[in-house]
Amino acid sequence: MIDMKSHNVDLDKIEQAVGMILEAVGEDVGREGLQDTPKRVAKMYAEVFAGLKEDPKEYFRTVFHENHEELVLVKDIPFYSMCEHHLVPFFGKAHIAYIPRDGVVTGLSKLARAVETVAKRPQLQERITSTIADSMMETLNPHGVYVMVEAEHMCMTMRGIKKPGSKTVTAVSRGILETDDIKRSEVITYINMD
């Protein structure tokens, strides 16, 4: 359940705007099926953009101390986002790996929560990838981070160039996972394993 007030979304303004778009495309905004559409779309935007006022770094304040300075990988984290150029969805999976330092590990679910927060904004896939990696580097101070995101962009499938099935992969490495090729390939091997 989302608290619409907490992130200051102006539902009335979205509602008006959606009514205007429907009018502009030649729809009869008074017809039965469309009567509540502007209101519904406003609620939907509040939900899909709920991450705008959240800071993914907050999640990484939950830490535990465990003597593990080896790889941690959470893979196949599903996400849905909205492309900032066309405001249509792009969606796929994120894979997040890090190597803790000084025994500082975060809760596994926090990695998935960070993906949610960052995805629920008008976005670029590249920015989702780097924001997650940089938030982890800043808060957990790990030896290294590797984030890979794979997604299908509706703006490339249902419109424009129309290439359904095409996938975009973005990857960001930081720290030792940027400098140590062997460790980074190990992570990529685990990501590619079923």
Ligand SMILES: Nc1nc2c(ncn2[C@@H]2O[C@H](COP(=O)(O)OP(=O)(O)OP(=O)(O)O)[C@@H](O)[C@H]2O)c(=O)[nH]1
């Ligand atoms: N780098 C990047 N580009 C994206 C992303 N999502 C959508 N795009 C691209 O943003 C670009 C916008 O290009 P424009 O030429 O300004 O817009 P357009 O005329 O609608 O472009 P077409 O999609 O080619 O029809 C397109 O090439 C999209 O494929 C993303 O996450 N990252």
Ligand SMILES: [Zn+2]
């Ligand atoms: Zn787009």
